[in-house]
Amino acid sequence: MSDYIEKIAACFRANADRNKAEAMEAYMRGQFPFLGIKTPERTKLLHDFWQTNGVPQGEELLQAVRELWLLPEREFQNVAMAHLDKHVKRADKLHIDLLEQLVLSKSWWDTVDYIAAHLIGRHLSKYPELITDYPDRWIESDHMWLRRTAILFQLKYKGRTDTLRLFGYIERCKEEKDFFIRKAIGWALREYAKTDAEAVKRFVASTELSPLSVREALKNV
Known part of the structure; x- marks a missing residue:
């Protein structure tokens, strides 16, 4: 030490x-x-x-x-x-590897959510070319916290949100039973609804989501 x-x-x-x-x-x-x-x-x-x-x-x-x-x-x-x-x-590009390691170590919502939305989100805003190699891989991972990170990394992007990617990730995970994934789906949609409420309402109406995800997504709409 x-x-x-x-x-x-x-x-x-x-x-x-x-x-x-x-x-x-x-x-x-x-x-x-x-x-x-x-x-x-x-x-x-x-x-x-x-x-x-x-x-x-x-x-x-x-x-x-x-x-x-x-x-x-x-x-x-x-x-x-x-x-x-x-x-x-x-931070240089390779900093993403350390952030990924931290998501995988001592994983719980308190650290994962901060790393996802604040640290990884800002890093991928700086280096968007990394998105296909990292979040696009994470959303297919067997590791639940990596999937949650993929759903949440755009949480603060507002008008810069890649909605096709966000909605695609949610489609990929919509049938999962895990509370933390269902909660992340609702949280990501609720946050994006502050930017485009109509897009979120249309997506929720056309997508079979869990009641928890729907409730969270439409909480402020």
Whole structure:
């Protein structure tokens, strides 16, 4: 473990709260241990840590992300994603491979959704030529979280959304029983409805979706 990671781990563990951790672990269905540091506190701790220690750059930052991802407490995966936010504008094409690895590791909705909509979405906006090699492959994957990522990566695209691709991905997954896929379908459609509600209504009317997906898609229409 690098000196940087040892320092950041010590900083966060010194602020652990077992009572809050138990509630957070229960909310996440016992998927991961927690330190008990909620988002506002975590954000401030990290900001103060960076003020004192600086933010690593380039490969050092990416190595810090990899090391943070290996730490057991869930807060450290959130801290890793905050580091990745600092790297988005500088990332080269191959950065997508690290993001894919993170989707596949310690997978749950809290990290996958942020990586999909914020990190991968921004990366593929910068390098759209990667879409055919990554999301188009993910939607065919046996790994549910990769399929969810493919459905959600355009979540913030608004008028830039490739609707043929989005609707095609949903057609591909519409018969799935998995809650997280059905929820992702509804969420993606609900978000795009803010841009083109009529297109979403037409698609929902002509496509046999689960009641959950329909309810989510049309919630604000």
